Structures are given as C-alpha cells and as structure tokens.
Amino acid sequence: MRDAIGGLIGRYDQLGRYLDRSAIDSIEKYLDESSLRIQAVELINREAAEIVREASQRLFRDEPELLLPGGNAYTTRRLAACLRDMDYFLRYASYALVAADSTILNERVLNGLDDTYKSLGVPTGPTVRSIILLGEVIVERLQAAGVESARLAVVAAPFDHMARGLAETNVRQR
Numbered sequence: 293m294r295d296a297i298g299g300l301i302g303r304y305d306q307l308g309r310y311l312d313r314s315a316i317d318s319i320e321k322y323l324d325e326s327s328l329r330i331q332a333v334e335l336i337n338r339e340a341a342e343i344v345r346e347a348s349q350r351l352f353r354d355e356p357e358l359l360l361p362g363g364n365a366y367t368t369r370r371l372a373a374c375l376r377d378m379d380y381f382l383r384y385a386s387y388a389l390v391a392a393d394s395t396i397l398n399e400r401v402l403n404g405l406d407d408t409y410k411s412l413g414v415p416t417g418p419t420v421r422s423i424i425l426l427g428e429v430i431v432e433r434l435q436a437a438g439v440e441s442a443r444l445a446v447v448a449a450p451f452d453h454m455a456r457g458l459a460e461t462n463v464r465q466r
C-alpha cells in the first residue's frame with residue numbers, strides 16, 4: 293500500500309535527487325487537500341450504510357430489471373452480494389482518499405474483478421454505475437455541508453478510477 297508522499301519520495305530517492313520545485317508543488321497540493329480528504333473519509337465512516345443504501349436505490353430505480361427474476365441482483369443472496377460489493381468499493385475508496393493514491397484500488401479491487409464478474413454474469417455497466425453513484429452521493433453530501441464544488445474532484449477521483457478501470461478491462465476483452 294502506497295501513499296502520495298511515500299511514492300514521491302521513493303521516486304526521488306531512486307534518482308538520488310533532492311526534491312525540486314515540481315515535487316514541492318505536489319506536496320503543497322497534497323497538504324492543501326488534506327483537510328478535505330479527512331472530511332470525506334469521516335463522512336464515509338459515519339454514513340457508510342446510508343451512502344450505500346442511497347446509491348443502490350438510485351441504481352435500482354434506473355435499472356429495476358436487476359431485481360426481477362433473471363436479473364443479477366434477484367434473490368436476497370445476490371442482492372446482499374451486490375450491496376456488499378458496493379460497500380467494498382466505498383471502503384477501498386476511503387483508503388485511496390487518505391492515501392491520495394489510487395494504486396491500492398488496482399491491487400485490491402480491480403485486479404481480476406472483471407473475470408470474476410464475467411464468470412458469475414454480474415453485469416459490468418450497472419456495476420460501473422453503482423461506483424459512480426457512490427461518488428455522487430458523497431459529493432452531494434459534502435456540497436450540502438458547504439464544500440465548494442470546484443474542490444470536489446479530489447473526492448470523486450477514486451470512484452472515477454475504479455469505474456474507468458472496470459469499464460476499460462471490459463472493453464479490452466471484448
């Protein structure tokens with residue numbers, strides 16, 4: 293597991309170089325964003341269950357056939373697996389948010405996920421959508437708490453990363 297500062301220092305160490313202007317700029321950016329990252333993670337920790345519920349309700353409102361016979365989230369067992377997956381996405385996004393580094397998402401979440409989903413018939417499109425909806429619900433709650441919209445790309449980033457990663461492996465293999 294890597295974080296933004298550890299990764300940056302590692303790169304400069306490997307080159308045997310002092311931190312230059314661009315390194316200092318990235319560190320300053322990281323520090324400027326840090327209170328927002330903490331605020332987002334605190335929100336997630338406090339409201340994880342409601343965030344998953346809200347995002348899943350939006351998903352099933354848009355795609356009600358998932359819950360009907362023949363749908364992948366049909367039966368309580370599969371619905372529970374779907375909500376659990378959303379909870380995984382949310383928890384790992386919170387780690388990536390404090391780390392300011394999305395590498396952990398590749399290693400722990402995305403690696404092999406597409407194959408698992410294919411073998412179980414879990415549809416990629418709606419799963420990608422569930423990830424984006426989780427990010428949207430959090431962004432809306434932070435906006436409601438008074439955070440400027442322009443600063444919220446940082447919070448959406450890990451969700452975008454997972455959504456893109458899952459959508460891309462899917463496109464590549466088709």
Ligand SMILES: CCC1=C(C)/C(=C/C2=NC(=C\c3[nH]c(/C=C4\NC(=O)[C@H](C)[C@H]4CC)c(C)c3CCC(=O)O)/C(CCC(=O)O)=C2C)NC1=O
Nearest residue numbers: 358364365370373374377380400401408412414418419422
């Ligand atoms: C921490 C990293 C991690 C992830 C991400 C993960 C995902 C994951 N989701 C699974 C199943 C599943 N995932 C879903 C998800 C959905 N079905 C839908 O229609 C919706 C679109 C969607 C929810 C948004 C479902 C329904 C299953 C059960 C499929 C089945 O057993 O038939 C499985 C198969 C094994 C199991 O059921 O536990 C894995 C490994 N496991 C992990 O360890």
